[in-house]
Each structure stands twice: as C-alpha cells, then as structure tokens.
Amino acid sequence: xxxSSPHQLPxxxxxxxxxPVSAPPSAGSGAAGGGSRWGxxxxxxxxxxxxxxxxxxxxxxxxxxxxxxxxxxxxxGAAVTCFFACTAAxxxxxxxxxxxxxxxxxxxxxxxxxxxxxxxxxxxGRAWQLCLLLALAGLGNAFTQPVAARVxxxxxxxxxxSFAGGLFGASLGAGPFLPGLLVTLVGAPYxxxxxxxxxxGLALLTLVAAALARPAADxxxxxxxxxxxTAAxxxAAVAAATPxxxxxxxxxxxxxxxxxxxxxxxxAAYFIQIGSASGFSAATAGTLQMVASVxxxxxRLASGGLADRAPHRIPRTVAVxxxxxxxxxxxxxxxxxxxxxxxxxxxxAGGWGWTGLLLAAxxxxxxxxxxxxxxxxxxxxxxxxxxxxxxxxxxxxxxGIPTTVGIxxxxxxxxxxxxxxxxxxxxxxxxxxxxxxxxxxxxxxxxxxxx
Numbered sequence: 001x002x003x004s005s006p007h008q009l010p011x012x013x014x015x016x017x018x019x020p021v022s023a024p025p026s027a028g029s030g031a032a033g034g035g036s037r038w039g040x041x042x043x044x045x046x047x048x049x050x051x052x053x054x055x056x057x058x059x060x061x062x063x064x065x066x067x068x069x070x071x072x073x074x075x076x077g078a079a080v081t082c083f084f085a086c087t088a089a090x091x092x093x094x095x096x097x098x099x100x101x102x103x104x105x106x107x108x109x110x111x112x113x114x115x116x117x118x119x120x121x122x123x124x125g126r127a128w129q130l131c132l133l134l135a136l137a138g139l140g141n142a143f144t145q146p147v148a149a150r151v152x153x154x155x156x157x158x159x160x161x162s163f164a165g166g167l168f169g170a171s172l173g174a175g176p177f178l179p180g181l182l183v184t185l186v187g188a189p190y191x192x193x194x195x196x197x198x199x200x201g202l203a204l205l206t207l208v209a210a211a212l213a214r215p216a217a218d219x220x221x222x223x224x225x226x227x228x229x230t231a232a233x234x235x236a237a238v239a240a241a242t243p244x245x246x247x248x249x250x251x252x253x254x255x256x257x258x259x260x261x262x263x264x265x266x267x268a269a270y271f272i273q274i275g276s277a278s279g280f281s282a283a284t285a286g287t288l289q290m291v292a293s294v295x296x297x298x299x300r301l302a303s304g305g306l307a308d309r310a311p312h313r314i315p316r317t318v319a320v321x322x323x324x325x326x327x328x329x330x331x332x333x334x335x336x337x338x339x340x341x342x343x344x345x346x347x348x349a350g351g352w353g354w355t356g357l358l359l360a361a362x363x364x365x366x367x368x369x370x371x372x373x374x375x376x377x378x379x380x381x382x383x384x385x386x387x388x389x390x391x392x393x394x395x396x397x398x399x400g401i402p403t404t405v406g407i408x409x410x411x412x413x414x415x416x417x418x419x420x421x422x423x424x425x426x427x428x429x430x431x432x433x434x435x436x437x438x439x440x441x442x443x444x445x446x447x448x449x450x451x
Contacts, residue, residue: 037155040103041164043213044151047107048144048171050114050206053178054121054137055083055385057199058130060179060272060286061192069125069192077393079130083138084265084385087378090142095375098146104213106147111206113140118200122193142378144171149363149374159308162360166304169356170297177297178202180289183272188283245429246365250373252422253315254380257358260322260351260415261384263329263408266392267347274332277401278340288341295349300356307357314361315423318354322416325351329409335402351412355381384411 059080098106117137124130148168156164178199187195267274271292275285303321307314328346331339355377362373388408395404 036157036160036164038164038167040151040155040213040215041148041167043107043209044103044144044148045168045171046209047111047114047206048141048148048168049174049178050203051110051137051141051144052172053199053203054114054117054134055080055087055141056268057118057179057182057196058083058121058134059270060183060289061187061195069127069130071127071130072393072397074390074393074397075127075130077390079127079134081386081390082131083134083141084382084388086135086138087141087382088380088386090139091146091375091379091382094143094146094378095371098143098150098374099371103147103151103215104210106143107210107213108207110140110143111203111210113137114206115200115203118196118203122196122200138382142382145359145378145381146371146374149359149370152360153363153370161363162307162311162314162357163301163304165356165360165363166300166302166307167356168359169300169304169353172352172355174293174297177290177293180272180286180293184283184286184290188281188286242429245425249422249425250362250365250376252418252425253358253362254376256322256415256418256422257355257377257380258384258387258415259418260325260354260412261381262388262391263411264325264347264352265385265388266405266408267325267329267332267344268352270392271344271348274401274405275340275344278332278335279337280340288344289348292345292348295345296353299349299353303353304356304360307360311360311364314357314364315419318358318361319416319419319423321350321354321357322412322419323351325412326409326416327351329405329412333402333406333409 059076113136117133117140120133121130124133145168152161152164152168182195182198186198271289272282272285275288276282280288303317307317325347328343328348328351331343331346333339334343359374359377362377363370366373388411392404392408395407399407
C-alpha cells in the first residue's frame with residue numbers, strides 16, 4: 001500500500017518548526033486520494049537515463065578506445081562542461097515551460113533530441129562539434145528534473161515521495177551504466193563511433209517511453225496537490241519558517257548540491273580514466289563502472305523507501321551520503337587497484353545516491369511548487385557538474401589524476417557542511433517563532449499551475 005488514510009494510522013509527530021495542514025476533501029483524486037500511478041514516472045526515468053548519457057558517454061570514450069578523436073583531456077573536459085553548464089542554465093527556462101506543456105510532449109522532445117545528439121556525436125570529430133552537440137543535449141536534459149517533480153507531485157501519493165525521488169535519482173545512477181556497458185562490449189573491441197551509433201539506437205527507447213507516458217485514466221492529468229503527508233499518511237507539515245528563510249535554505253541546498261556534485265561527478269564521468277590510471281584496462285574499468293552504477297541504483301531505491309518512514313530526517317541522510325562521497329574519493333587517491341575499487345564504489349554508489357532524496361526534501365519545503373523545487377535542484381546539480389569535467393581535464397594534466405581526485409574530495413565535504421547550515425536555519429527559525437497559518441491547498445495548487 002502506498003499510503004494510508006489518517007483515520008487508519010496515527011500521524012507521526014511533525015518535525016520541529018512545522019505544523020500540519022489539512023487538505024480539503026475535494027482536493028482531487030488519484031495520488032492525492034491515496035493511490036499512486038507509477039507509469040509516467042517510470043517513463044520519465046527512462047527518458048532521463050537517455051538524456052544524461054551523452055554527458056557521461058564522451059568522457060568514458062576519452063579513455064584508450066580505438067578510433068577516438070585525437071583530442072586533449074582539456075578539450076574533452078570543455079565539451080562535457082558544455083553539457084552540464086547548459087543543463088544548469090536551462091533549468092530556469094524549464095521551470096517555466098514544464099507546467100505549461102503536456103508531460104508526453106516534454107519527454108518526447110527530450111527523447112528526440114537525445115537520439116539526434118548521439119547520431120551527431122557518431123559522425124563528429126572536432127572539439128567544437130562535440131561542444132555544440134553536448135550543449136544541445138544539456139538543454140534537453142534541463143527539462144528532466146522539473147518534469148519529474150511535476151509527475152511525482154501529481155501521480156504519486158505524498159507518503160511515497162521519497163521513494164519516488166529515489167526512483168528518479170536512480171536514473172542518474174543508471175547514467176554511468178550505459179557508457180560502461182558500451183565501452184566494454186562495443187567501444188573496446190570495435191571503436192568509438194560504433195559505440196555511439198549503438199547508443200543512438202538504444203536512445204530510440206526514450207521515444208517509446210515518452211509515447212507511453214499517459215496521464216490519468218480519464219484523460220486528464222491529476223492536478224498537483226499543494227500539500228504533503230507524513231509517512232503514516234497524515235497531513236504533513238508545511239514549513240513554519242518564514243518564506244524568506246525557506247528561500248535561503250533552498251538556495252543553500254542548491255549550492256550544497258553543486259559543491260557535492262563537483263567531486264562526485266569526477267568519479268562518475270571519469271570513472272574509466274581514473275580506473276585506467278589505477279592499473280585497470282578500459283574494458284575492466286567499464287565493467288566496474290557498471291557494477292558501481294547498479295549498486296548506486298540499489299542505494300537510491302533503498303534509501304528512498306526508508307526515508308518515507310521519517311521524511312524530516314532526509315536532509316541529515318543526504319549530508320551523511322555526501323560525506324561518504326568524500327571518503328570514497330579520498331580512498332581513490334591511494335592509487336592502487338584495490339583502493340580504486342573500494343573508493344569508487346563508495347563515491348559512485350553511496351556518495352552519489354542522495355540526488356533523489358534532496359529533491360524530495362526540497363519538494364517538502366516548497367509544497368505546490370514542484371517545478372521550482374525541481375529546477376532548483378537541477379540548477380545546483382548541473383552547475384557543479386559543469387565545473388568538474390573542465391577542472392579535471394586541466395588539473396589532471398598538470399597535477400596528475402590522484403592529486404586531482406583528492407582536490408575533488410573537498411566538494412562533497414563542503415556540500416555536507418552547507419546542507420547542515422540550511423538544516424540549522426530551519427530549526428532555528430521554526431523554534432523562534434509561532435507557526436503561521438498555511439495557505440489553503442487549492443491556493444498552492446493555483447500558484448503552481450500558474451507557472
């Protein structure tokens with residue numbers, strides 16, 4: 001059962017600084033009524049996996065693979081930076097467009113763009129061509145997180161939002177899987193371009209997923225409910241902190257996501273190159289990347305399911321996972337094959353498993369504003385991701401891979417500290433003032449639909 005009525009189970013005690021808000025009986029149906037429809041979210045996950053793969057595929061093929069363009073590490077870093085920078089820059093635009101368009105239309109456009117980008121990469125051979133194509137892919141990728149937040153809010157019972165966020169986060173965890181698979185099975189034996197043509201063929205599945213992303217059975221998308229519920233199903237807490245404090249916390253958490261991503265993205269995007277520097281062949285490093293990716297998916301799903309039992313603890317859980325990423329990157333610095341395996345699994349699986357949880361926590365802070373929550377996290381994640389590749393390319397050429405990975409380990413540490421600052425601000429503001437009356441759910445819905 002996804003959630004339950006407040007008359008069936010006792011409500012959990014709201015966290016500090018929050019107060020329960022009741023939703024009107026006619027607040028809608030579907031997810032709001034206690035059920036969840038997972039079809040559109042699964043379709044969104046499939047499209048997101050395809051959309052994020054170009055940004056991880058190119059650096060993976062920068063490892064020793066036959067037929068790869070003779071470009072420097074800096075050139076590859078610049079191309080990948082274009083992908084992540086355009087994703088971050090496109091997040092505000094996506095925030096405004098996503099609520100106004102059908103989900104299927106958004107997903108279909110992103111899927112079609114992904115197929116075109118892979119086909120273009122397969123025939124490209126110059127740095128500017130890689131940069132242009134990955135910039136286009138980044139703009140498409142910018143729409144995935146806002147549309148995922150919209151689907152979660154509309155289709156999934158609020159008591160399952162953390163698991164739903166973990167499921168979406170698993171799409172980022174699955175991102176390294178496809179490059180690792182293609183490098184191992186296609187790139188290493190046959191070359192760079194056949195691997196990209198294969199990726200283009202697989203990307204056609206995103207169009208199928210988009211076509212299957214249908215709204216509610218009655219043909220209408222269920223309106224997003226401007227409320228959340230506790231894991232027990234009772235009306236949840238809406239932030240008692242002032243809107244100004246909530247806004248500052250959202251900015252702080254977005255910055256924390258950026259800092260943590262700087263380090264974690266190095267481990268994910270340059271997994272095969274780092275593995276090769278640690279003594280593994282490209283094919284073996286690709287296999288290890290697939291293992292880390294699968295483990296990361298499991299971590300995201302498990303942590304999301306557990307977080308629904310205590311949603312108010314999600315930010316602290318995210319901070320712990322960021323620290324895990326710091327430890328993993330620090331272990332990689334040792335430079336031995338054993339250290340790489342242990343550190344990479346910690347950095348990619350554990351330290352990179354918090355993305356969906358932080359989205360769920362931000363949605364709780366911004367009830368009725370799912371597109372804003374998704375865009376804030378999308379902007380933070382990919383702003384940090386934009387810094388990592390180019391910095392890695394420049395620094396690794398000057399300082400070597402182990403030292404560069406050690407520098408990257410500072411990012412998740414700073415992210416965890418900044419996340420703690422936001423947690424403390426919410427607790428302090430909530431404890432220092434009386435909780436204001438929350439706006440009616442319908443008003444929150446109208447505010448969200450107006451975007």
